[in-house]
Amino acid sequence: MKMLDGVAKAMLLALLASPVAYAQQSAAAQGIEKRIVRADPSKYNHLTAVHDGAGTMDFRVMLGTNAVEPNLIFFHRGVIAPKSGIGQHFHNRCEEMFIILDGKAEFTVDGRTSVLEGPAGVPDRMGHAHAIYNPTDQPLQWLNINVGMNKVYDAFNLGDAHVNATLDPVPQFISFRLDRALLKPVNGMDSGAGTVQYRRAL
Secondary structure, eight states: OOHHHHHHHHHHIIIIIIIIIIHHHHHHHHOGGGGOOOOOGGGOEEEESGGGOSSEEEEEEEEOTTSSSSSEEEEEEEEEOTTEEEEEEEESSEEEEEEESSSEEEEEETTEEEEEESSEEEEEOTTEEEEEEEOSSSOEEEEEEEEESSSOOOOEEEEEOOOSOOBOSSOSSOOEEOOGGGOEEEEEEEETTEEEEEOOOO
């Protein structure tokens, strides 16, 4: 499975296609309203030392293994507390992507760390290690998308919170920034509410 293709397809299916194509197949059984999940902080789970990381975070599973037919394992939505993060860990049978919606975070892939300002994201390819840390005094809005060779999640923790890491001024890994200024109009997709815009992030 190619990393970018796998993550991009899973994101597309989970976030766009599932309320349409997949829901059409199962609407009679589930109903479209049951296919829509909303980020509700009152339903978040509170965790400490996630993958041996520093501090705490709150999150919930928005879409799980049964949400779509392809090998989406989960789509998480949550908040990383100040001076907190997810410790460095490997995935050998799945691929994952952390996205921050605001603030800034220290993203790590294979031991190399850089600060990115949100909204931004970093995919972690199969067989590689990653981590994320919120060095600020503000909570960080966070997403996590995981796809696999099958529907089984795997992780190998390194026991490394990756705090006070040496920072590379230029990220030595794949990353993207969701900048509204880079959106382009889609030809022929005007509506009463305005022009439809898009951008290929990866």
